[in-house]
Amino acid sequence: MEEQKESPATAVSRNILALGLVSFFTDISSEMVYSLLPAFILGLPGSGRAILGTIEGLAEALSYDMRAVSGIFSDKFRKRKALILVGYGLSNAVKPLFAVAQTAFDALTIRVTDRVGKGVRTAPRDALLSESVSEEQRGAAFGLHRTLDQTGAIIGPLIASGAMYLLGLTARDVFWISFIPGLAALLVLLFLVKEKTGKPSGEFRLLREVRKVLNGRFTFLLVVVGLFSLGAFSYWPVITNATDAGVDLRVVPTFYAMVNLTHTLVAIPSGVLSDRIGKEHVLAMGYGAFFATALLLLLWPGNYYFAVLIALTFGIYEGIVNTVARALVPKYSESALRGTAYGLYYLVVGTCALISNTAVGTLWEHYGSSTAAMYSLALSSLGIVGMLLFILTQRRKP
16 A cells, blocks of 8 residues: 655644744743843842843844854755754753853853854744745744744743742752753754755855845845844843842742743734734834833833833733744745845844843943833834834835
8 A cells, every 4th residue: 555645735834833842842941041040140249230231132142143154054055954953952951051150151151052052043943934834824834933932931931930939949940950841842853843945055155145135125124123123122121120129039930921921922913914914014013012111111110010011011022023023034035045034134133132232231230220221212213213114115116
């Protein structure tokens, strides 16, 4: 009897689901750690908000910059899965080592290594995702992936909080047990994710391919994204604002869970909406959600109840932008150079993340949270205006 072959459609849907499960388990592991990390780093000898902001800025910058390198290499060698496996393996191996960190420099080393792993995997993973679905369904597919990713990100902080409350574990104990879901992610990736690309391209030339990607529209988009990202801080101000409001360390992970909850709830709807009304329009809405977050931080810093609202609003921003921006990149790039396009996008975002997080941390430590919030409000306003202008220029094209 002849063996029945799996249909291409089934293979594609399984690939999307498998990559979603990899992110699901990885985020359980990661968010067990990250939900406690800002308070943990601030408690290390010689640390402070300026140092915390610098650590996060460097980590994010290297993460995003490595996405540029890995994206280009994944296009050149046409092998996405190997880079994805290296990236996930590195991150899941080093995160538990926060348990033995004694200084801010130790934390910096581990955090940077973790984010380099994320940088190695993200661009080829996004390219593999985009190659596994049609343009018409791409927003929904990225939304599904983001939802699975963020479901893990909700469960992780709750596990951390529950372990500390119910089992009496310390933050360092939680860091150690984060290795378990990280291992599960690697097993799913190794056995269930299928490579979709072809043979290496012998004609790949870096400068030539970068010039191809940097067409007028894509360059305009990168300028707008960079302008907004210069003011867009990462999650740590949301968490430190909660600690400033007097939230118990054992409860702090639940604030991170709130961020991830709203992130999850808006991921698929924003992806589907972007397929219907335009990804650029929905991305502008996400920028508006960040503006609202910074405004709340300016008006009601260190307030317990508004700390909850700030966490929820920041989650809306994260859910929209991290879903829609990734689905928007392929619209302005050739399919054969998609990894390079993602890499350039992440290079811009990462460089700006270093500037924004360092600036916010320094301003917060020396001049207070309100000054830091005003900085973010000013830059995000310019980013919103830039995105609206970008939308208008697209409408005028024949």
